Amino acid sequence: MSDLSNLRANLRVIFSAAEMALRSNLTDGFVFFGIVIQPTIIALLAFWMLRDQGNDAIIYVVIGSGMTGLWTMALFISGQAISGERWTGTLEMLVATPTPLYIVVIGKTLANVLQSLVAMVATYALAGLVFGVLPRILRPGMFTLSLFFAVISYISFGLIISPLFVLNPQVRRLQNGLEFPVYILGGFFFPIALLPGWTTPLSYILPPYWAARALHGASSGGAVSDILFAIGMMILFILIYGMITARLFQRILYKARVEATLVRQ
Amino acid sequence: MNVIEVSNLRRVYNANVGAIRRSHKEIVAVDGISFHIEGGELFGLLGPNGAGKTTTVKMLTTMLIPTDGSIRILGLDVVRDAKKLRSRIGFIYGGERGLYWRLSGIDNLRYFGSLYHLDPQATRKRIPELLEMVGLSERGEEKVEGYSRGMKQRLHVARALLHDPEVLFLDEPTLGLDPVGARDLRTIIRNLQAENKTILLTTHYMLEADALCQRIAVINKGKIVAEGSPAELKSxxxxxxxxxxxxxxxxxxxxxxxxxxxxxxxxxxxxxxxxxxxxxxxxxxxxxxxxxxxxxxxxxxxxxxxxxxxxxxxxxxxxxxxx
The missing domain is CATH 3.30.70.3100 (Alpha-Beta Plaits)
Structure with missing residues (x-):
């Protein structure tokens, strides 16, 4: 198979896996909670607290709520992209095909991330309902660019945690504990400058922080250089995660074939 | 010509035993077995539960790495050439798992078609043929969760044949099926052999092995204790x-x-x-x-x-x- 037809075949798998994940998620109550109910509750509370602060605060909440949906989906649903297949006995079937496993995980994560953008749209519409006027995005072009890289960076995050959850059950135990701290350290609802200084380095190593910074900056008309810097940081993380992911997938599959853990008995 | 060559194959599992004082234990599942299967042959691997049949099949299908020994299928090494080999072999493992229950039978096959890098148009044409062959034409649009065990097993057969593999591994395919379901599946296996596919079948049903297999190896406690045609074994x-x-x-x-x-x-x-x-x-x-x-x-x-x-x-x- 030539490189071009191989690429085409892998792209088809990405779309098939994304379609599969979307169909499957449609019947999953947890997914509905993660992308609609939870962000809406958080947004309502935040709107109520910031009701006198004007457009900037409202759009901050809209994006922050959307980010919570993205993060929850990446952490819980994408994180289980491989372990879920193992539980249902389909991992062996996937590994037995000529498609590299990470291609399937990219497809599933793409679906999860795109789906979680529903949260952002839902809170945007909610803001319109609560305040009677739709909040404005001041740099729509930069916002679109930031959103594109935010989606890619969340996919790369999903790609790195799904094999980690399989390789190391201890990491999986941290799953619940990782949800809310990243809402805070990622600056989803308020700038990290309000946090103690020692937490700043922690924020800087989190791709969600740079995604939030770029999106908040673009929506509130922040400096273009600052938005581009945040996008650059997302690209850097995407590259680093990409390199680690390739090795992780090789390792997890070899280890699973040695230890007979491709399927859960 | 030999399509499958297994030489001194050995597989050891490591297990931790004990809740408080944990100790390490080695379990020898397959203990130095050798056999070969010729092209177009239907070969049976017969043995009681825990004899090492499934472990052998998982090594043959690249899902497990042998501890020792070698396996060559179609001239390819199962460890070194696993990627090349996977598009040329098909397998079904006994049981209902391994399918996407929330999707229809057709959607499952379409998805696996893309995973095997099959041309979408060719897949669309092949799916109804396969469903017809396994007797699922009427139920292909239904979600798999509503299928009986036998129907799921037949869908597995269709999945395994989607990419038209030269070699098939069937691990206890009739396990848990009712007599009619088991008979239908045996007919399908016979038809596949008529198409000159090389097939390895594991089972502990003697009648099935006697009726289907040209040669049989009896495996017990990880070792092959006899090998020959059903008539030779009966002798x-x-x-x-x-x-x-x-x-x-x-x-x-x-x-x-x-x-x-x-x-x-x-x-x-x-x-x-x-x-x-x-x-x-x-x-x-x-x-x-x-x-x-x-x-x-x-x-x-x-x-x-x-x-x-x-x-x-x-x-x-x-x-x-x-x-």
């Missing part, structure tokens, strides 16, 4: 007769005495509804009936039959000898 017990004795109530206390008799070569027990049947292989034939009944004094005995041995009797002898 192992051709000098014996089988005495079937129906008994009611427990006969466990009598077993050591019975096994110690010179006219008893092998002994096993089958449960049939409310009675048990003692299956005794004996060179003495009908002459052994009288002393046998004498030893069972006090036990309520039903019908007694003396018959020619079958493949199952050969299997029982091989496995018992190994015990």
């Amino acid at each position: 192992i017990v051709s000098d014996l007769s089988v005495i079937e004795v129906e008994v009611f109530g427990s006969v466990d206390d009598f077993l050591p005495t019975l096994r110690a008799q010179s006219f008893v070569d092998a002994l096993s027990i089958e449960n049939r509804e409310q009675k048990q049947v003692l299956l005794i292989q004996s060179p003495a034939g009908a002459e052994a009936v009288s002393p046998l009944l004498g030893l069972l004094a006090g036990v309520r005995v039903g019908k007694v039959i003396v018959r020619e041995p079958t493949l199952e009797d050969a299997y029982i002898r091989l496995v018992e000898e190994d015990v």
Whole structure:
């Protein structure tokens, strides 16, 4: 198979896996909670607290709520992209095909991330309902660019945690504990400058922080250089995660074939 | 020409035992087996539960890395050339798992078609053919969660054949199926062999192995204890007769005495509804009936039959000898 037809075949798998994940998620109550109910509750509370602060605060909440949906989906649903297949006995079937496993995980994560953008749209519409006027995005072009890289960076995050959850059950135990701290350290609802200084380095190593910074900056008309810097940081993380992911997938599959853990008995 | 060559294959599992004082234990699942399968042959791997059949199949299908030894399929090494090999082999493992239950049968096949990098148009054409072949044409649009066990197994067959593999591995495909479902699946397997596919079938149903396989290897405790055609394996017990004795109530206390008799070569027990049947292989034939009944004094005995041995009797002898 030539490189071009191989690429085409892998792209088809990405779309098939994304379609599969979307169909499957449609019947999953947890997914509905993660992308609609939870962000809406958080947004309502935040709107109520910031009701006198004007457009900037409202759009901050809209994006922050959307980010919570993205993060929850990446952490819980994408994180289980491989372990879920193992539980249902389909991992062996996937590994037995000529498609590299990470291609399937990219497809599933793409679906999860795109789906979680529903949260952002839902809170945007909610803001319109609560305040009677739709909040404005001041740099729509930069916002679109930031959103594109935010989606890619969340996919790369999903790609790195799904094999980690399989390789190391201890990491999986941290799953619940990782949800809310990243809402805070990622600056989803308020700038990290309000946090103690020692937490700043922690924020800087989190791709969600740079995604939030770029999106908040673009929506509130922040400096273009600052938005581009945040996008650059997302690209850097995407590259680093990409390199680690390739090795992780090789390792997890070899280890699973040695230890007979491709399927859960 | 040999399509599958297995040489000195060994597989050891590492297990941790004990809740408080954990210790490490090595379990030898497959212990230095060798065999070969020719192109277009239907080869049976026969053995009791835990004999090493599934472990062998998982190594053959690249899902497990052997601890020692080598496997070559279609001239490719299963460890080194796993990626190349995967598009040329197909497999089904017994059981209902391994399918996406929330999707329809057709959607499952379409998805696996893309995973095997098949042309979408060709897949669209092939899916109805395969569903027709496995008898699922009417139910293809339904979600898999509503399928019976037999239907899921047949969908697995369709999935395994989607990319038209040259070699097929069928691991206990009829396990848990009702008699009609099992018969239908055996017909499908026969048809596949007629298409000149090389097939390895594992089973512990003797009738199935006898009816389908050209050659059989009997595996027990990770070792191959006999290999040959069903007729050759039956000849192992051709000098014996089988005495079937129906008994009611427990006969466990009598077993050591019975096994110690010179006219008893092998002994096993089958449960049939409310009675048990003692299956005794004996060179003495009908002459052994009288002393046998004498030893069972006090036990309520039903019908007694003396018959020619079958493949199952050969299997029982091989496995018992190994015990």
